[in-house]
Amino acid sequence: MRLSLQPSLDPTAYRFVHQVRTRFAETDAMGIIHHGNYPAYLEEARAAMLRDAGFPYEDVRAGDDGIDFAVLELYVRHRQPLRFDDLVAVHVVVDDLTRTTFQVGYLLTVDGQARATAVTVHGAVDGRGRPSRMPAFLAGLVGPGD
Amino acid sequence: MRLSLQPSLDPTAYRFVHQVRTRFAETDAMGIIHHGNYPAYLEEARAAMLRDAGFPYEDVRAGDDGIDFAVLELYVRHRQPLRFDDLVAVHVVVDDLTRTTFQVGYLLTVDGQARATAVTVHGAVDGRGRPSRMPAFLAGLVGPGD
Amino acid sequence: MRLSLQPSLDPTAYRFVHQVRTRFAETDAMGIIHHGNYPAYLEEARAAMLRDAGFPYEDVRAGDDGIDFAVLELYVRHRQPLRFDDLVAVHVVVDDLTRTTFQVGYLLTVDGQARATAVTVHGAVDGRGRPSRMPAFLAGLVGPGD
Amino acid sequence: MRLSLQPSLDPTAYRFVHQVRTRFAETDAMGIIHHGNYPAYLEEARAAMLRDAGFPYEDVRAGDDGIDFAVLELYVRHRQPLRFDDLVAVHVVVDDLTRTTFQVGYLLTVDGQARATAVTVHGAVDGRGRPSRMPAFLAGLVGPGD
Numbered sequence: 001m002r003l004s005l006q007p008s009l010d011p012t013a014y015r016f017v018h019q020v021r022t023r024f025a026e027t028d029a030m031g032i033i034h035h036g037n038y039p040a041y042l043e044e045a046r047a048a049m050l051r052d053a054g055f056p057y058e059d060v061r062a063g064d065d066g067i068d069f070a071v072l073e074l075y076v077r078h079r080q081p082l083r084f085d086d087l088v089a090v091h092v093v094v095d096d097l098t099r100t101t102f103q104v105g106y107l108l109t110v111d112g113q114a115r116a117t118a119v120t121v122h123g124a125v126d127g128r129g130r131p132s133r134m135p136a137f138l139a140g141l142v143g144p145g146d
Numbered sequence: 147m148r149l150s151l152q153p154s155l156d157p158t159a160y161r162f163v164h165q166v167r168t169r170f171a172e173t174d175a176m177g178i179i180h181h182g183n184y185p186a187y188l189e190e191a192r193a194a195m196l197r198d199a200g201f202p203y204e205d206v207r208a209g210d211d212g213i214d215f216a217v218l219e220l221y222v223r224h225r226q227p228l229r230f231d232d233l234v235a236v237h238v239v240v241d242d243l244t245r246t247t248f249q250v251g252y253l254l255t256v257d258g259q260a261r262a263t264a265v266t267v268h269g270a271v272d273g274r275g276r277p278s279r280m281p282a283f284l285a286g287l288v289g290p291g292d
Numbered sequence: 293m294r295l296s297l298q299p300s301l302d303p304t305a306y307r308f309v310h311q312v313r314t315r316f317a318e319t320d321a322m323g324i325i326h327h328g329n330y331p332a333y334l335e336e337a338r339a340a341m342l343r344d345a346g347f348p349y350e351d352v353r354a355g356d357d358g359i360d361f362a363v364l365e366l367y368v369r370h371r372q373p374l375r376f377d378d379l380v381a382v383h384v385v386v387d388d389l390t391r392t393t394f395q396v397g398y399l400l401t402v403d404g405q406a407r408a409t410a411v412t413v414h415g416a417v418d419g420r421g422r423p424s425r426m427p428a429f430l431a432g433l434v435g436p437g438d
Numbered sequence: 439m440r441l442s443l444q445p446s447l448d449p450t451a452y453r454f455v456h457q458v459r460t461r462f463a464e465t466d467a468m469g470i471i472h473h474g475n476y477p478a479y480l481e482e483a484r485a486a487m488l489r490d491a492g493f494p495y496e497d498v499r500a501g502d503d504g505i506d507f508a509v510l511e512l513y514v515r516h517r518q519p520l521r522f523d524d525l526v527a528v529h530v531v532v533d534d535l536t537r538t539t540f541q542v543g544y545l546l547t548v549d550g551q552a553r554a555t556a557v558t559v560h561g562a563v564d565g566r567g568r569p570s571r572m573p574a575f576l577a578g579l580v581g582p583g584d
Binding site for chain 2: 459461462463464477478481482485489494495496522523
Binding site for chain 3: 021023024025026039040043044047051056057058084085
């Protein structure tokens with residue numbers, strides 16, 4: 001298990017926040033958002049952070065290096081359920097960057113109340129899925145920023 | 147983090163195995179099964195294990211207790227990608243049963259080769275989402291069995 | 293087949309437009325957005341239109357009438373594929389309101405270019421899934437508006 | 439609208455039947471299977487029919503022609519809802535084959551009772567998404583067979 005990042009409950013520990021409106025299609029028969037949708041929320045927030053930082057994921061994928069950030073590990077802790085039509089603030093921070101992997105921490109809140117925390121561990125892979133060198137720009141995204 | 151179970155790479159450490167055929171709808175633009183689909187595979191295998199043990203999930207949900215097994219934590223480690231049309235053997239074992247939670251370990255293999263391991267931590271909740279007593283039958287499902 | 297609405301390619305024929313950013317999780321191994329995600333886009337746009345019109349879907353569901361708008365029929369015509377990170381304008385119009393059903397037409401565009409058109413046919417059902425009277429407010433939402 | 443096939447309510451009008459067990463992840467807050475999951479059920483049944491006929495979809499995609507069957511149109515009529523843990527028989531038939539398109543009809547039943555009918559219209563495209571010649575083997579799959 002490479003996963004080591006401890007996601008904070010303090011929003012100021014994060015660099016970026018992305019809003020996601022939950023969909024009715026994402027509810028389940030318990031009347032809450034099914035846990036299987038959280039990976040897509042996390043990924044949408046990662047992509048928004050990269051776009052905001054000037055590195056749209058599509059450019060990263062299509063560039064000379066043709067790099068994808070494969071998900072190696074995923075951890076989600078559910079604190080309170082999300083419900084349909086919730087406007088979820090997904091706080092994102094990159095940390096624990098090594099030569100081959102980096103980790104992303106997440107805090108999901110609704111109206112300032114923590115609903116879930118999560119961590120993903122990523123490796124860089126080329127177009128054939130083989131491990132690749134980590135793009136240099138990632139070093140500039142580590143931590144909560146200024 | 148309640149998650150403590152270490153999922154084994156040895157299929158004999160599991161009680162039950164459930165086959166899932168991956169869907170084209172579950173692939174992504176990297177040409178592999180998107181990681182967001184794994185929670186649904188795990189859940190399908192849990193439901194199949196309960197059905198096989200004589201406790202169909204729908205009966206548990208509709209019974210006097212009206213119990214749901216809420217997902218409190220989820221961890222997935224991706225070892226090798228799954229691809230479209232793979233027939234995935236999802237091995238399942240219940241462990242670490244306490245008065246309020248239990249954990250489920252998973253090993254996903256294709257043709258005997260490990261593709262992923264995973265753990266989910268569950269609590270019993272009643273129809274209104276409040277913590278509930280763990281159903282007695284779970285004690286009989288702990289470990290790999292005979 | 294109740295479906296009768298012919299969705300226009302002219303954006304001015306629609307009452308409301310809702311923006312959806314496609315997710316990487318929604319791509320498939322052809323490198324495009326998988327067609328199975330379109331129903332969720334349409335539903336999100338319907339919910340946004342109701343919210344904008346002052347009738348949040350959650351209020352409609354939780355109100356005295358406890359009404360859901362069941363999907364009776366769905367039709368989608370794919371003209372050009374959507375790709376990851378596309379910002380999709382989903383144009384929405386209600387039409388063909390009867391005592392028991394209404395239809396919703398959709399035009400999906402990216403940068404003003406038509407990508408898909410769609411129609412859904414809905415009936416009002418109560419909390420037990422039985423046909424219910426159509427809420428009066430729907431009559432005010434028919435057509436493209438002023 | 440190319441869609442012309444009228445899906446029959448008679449199971450003998452279909453060539454092939456594929457069983458799908460609904461997932462809890464596919465339910466919604468109405469307590470039924472969300473309509474957005476039906477396209478994936480239809481696609482899984484199409485793939486199973488091709489596999490059964492000796493033309494696994496992965497072979498078709500990876501072959502010299504590198505052909506994909508793009509979905510041009512989709513129509514679903516919901517007659518009765520599906521629920522969690524339903525074992526759904528998805529009946530499939532190919533029809534209305536032209537030089538550039540073919541249509542597939544579907545009947546979804548649970549315990550012999552019709553739940554939905556559907557039609558998809560497909561075109562053959564090459565690896566770059568351009569229209570391609572229809573593979574010859576499709577002509578042998580038209581209609582309910584012997």
